[in-house]
Amino acid sequence: MKTADQVLVKQINKMIVLNTIYKKRPISRAEIAKVTGLNKSTVSALVDELLTEELVLEMGAGESQGGRRPVNLSINKEVGNIIGIDLGVNYILSIMTNFAGEIIWEKRIDLQHAHNSPGQRIADLQTLIEEMIVSASQTVRGIIGIGIGVPGIVNYEQGLILSAPNLGWENIELRSMIEQKFGIPVFIDNEANAGAIGEKWFGAGKRADEFLYISAGTGIGAGIIINNELYRGSKGLSGEIGHMTVSLDGIPCSCGNAGCLEEYASEKALFRYMKEYACVEELTIFNIIDNAIAGDEVSRKAFEYVGKCLGIGVANLINAFNPQLVIIGNSLPLVGDILMNELRREAEKRCFASKYFSVKILPSQLNMHACAMGAAALVISRLYASPVS
Ligand SMILES: [Zn+2]
The missing domain is CATH 1.10.10.10 (Winged helix-like DNA-binding domain superfamily/Winged helix DNA-binding domain)
Structure with a gap:
């Protein structure tokens, strides 16, 4: 025996x-x-x-x-499918991958200022999952699992959202709600952690042992990879860099503090800049990105300002972690060099050890798919890391 x-x-x-x-x-x-x-x-x-x-x-x-x-x-790519979901602040991006993590289906729902109540948002999520399950091809194992990346603090072992300030959610038992509805294993993690795992399995972090993935969108968070593993901290709450104080008497933040990085280097800061200097409020992030790329001066300046502020945050992190690589993901780096050049310049200027080593700072290779791909990778890695029943 x-x-x-x-x-x-x-x-x-x-x-x-x-x-x-x-x-x-x-x-x-x-x-x-x-x-x-x-x-x-x-x-x-x-x-x-x-x-x-x-x-x-x-x-x-x-x-x-x-x-x-x-x-x-x-x-055997065709043995089963995996669902990966990026539960954004104002969108839900859902992908279905095969067992090798190749995307075979995807859908994005934009929820611009639609609602913030957990009930309605979770109902939207369940409708989307149902649609994916119905449209999935017949395979030996069917849908193997569902991974969900969430913009907030998560107890990943219990599948519980502790707090998502940008959604206004607290203590939501998301995993049990989805598992009970569909009878499929569900894995939940913070969206930046999921993004880091996505980059590690499929993107710019494949060959790096020590790197930081910074999700720069509505909020800011980091997924920290140390020695090829996600670093979660003692209670799984590491990486909340959006709430790192960068200004002593700064702008009040949704977390209750003031002067947080997120208020200077996220979409919020970009919208604030556009409102102040261009007097426009009705633009989406993608409108501002398109306008900046097309040469609109105020939009470019807004991205340069946000890039500079994000560079300050990145310099602080490089000083703390000495990574090989920093990957910038989510919506802001979609504008390309307008943001990245300013960010790199500021990070290098402010990094204490920059004369001794250089750190690559790259935009995500997975773009807006990093979190959803990472959510799918949560399922794949859990499956590859445990006995298969
Ligand atoms: Zn804050």
């Missing part, structure tokens, strides 16, 4: 094999043994189980290393 420890070791090894196939596909059993350090018979036994579960596929023969040509393995 196997001990609990032996069962756990086997589960971990199986996850390692599945993860290796996912990341290095196509790959042979012998190469998996070489990459993971597991012995060949263990790898073969675990691969047999994964084949029986239809999570991996044999792809035909690979390159011969002198003897018989080895059989290559890959992920």
Whole structure:
């Protein structure tokens, strides 16, 4: 009889094999043994189980290393689908991916100033999920899981939104509401954490061990990757950089404090600038981005101002974390160099150690999909990290 420890070791090894196939596909059993350090018979036994579960596929023969040509393995992309949701402040972006994380369906609903009541917003979310489930292709495992990125403080283990100031929500048991309705496992995380995981699995952070993902949209948050893992802090509340004080007697913030970075370097600051200098209030963020790119002077200046303020926040973070890379995501970097050049200049100017090392500051590769992709990756990583029932 196997001990609990032996069962756990086997589960971990199986996850390692599945993860290796996912990341290095196509790959042979012998190469998996070489990459993971597991012995060949263990790898073969675990691969047999994964084949029986239809999570991996044999792809035909690979390159011969002198003897018989080895059989290559890959992920069975079609085994099931995953839903990833970015629950934004004024939109919901929903994607469906296959088991390899490739987007096969997506829909965005804009909710410009429509409502903030949790009941209506959750009803919209459930309608969207229902639509996706109905339109999903028939697969062996159906919808494997639903990941949701939320703009607020989340207890990710309990699937609870503790506080989302920009939505005006407190203590919402989102996971249990969605799980009870659909009977599908649900994973919830803060949107910046989800964005960081998305960049780590699919985007600009794939090859970086230590990086910061900064979500700069309606609010500002950071997902912190240290040694290839998401750093959550002692209670899972790390990364609330939008509420880092940057002005002693500054603008009051929705969190109750004043002088928070978010008031100077987010969409809120951009809209405030446009209202003050262009006297316009009815523009969306995408209107201002388009106008700035088209050369509108006030829109460009607004982005330069916000880029400068965000650069100050980034310099503080570089001083604290010494990352290899900082990725700027969500809506603001969609304007491109108008924001990024000012941000880089300010960050370099204010970073204490910038003469000793340079930090790459890049816009997200996943653009507005980072959070939804990361939400899907929450499901994939949980699945790849635990025994498959
Ligand atoms: Zn604040």
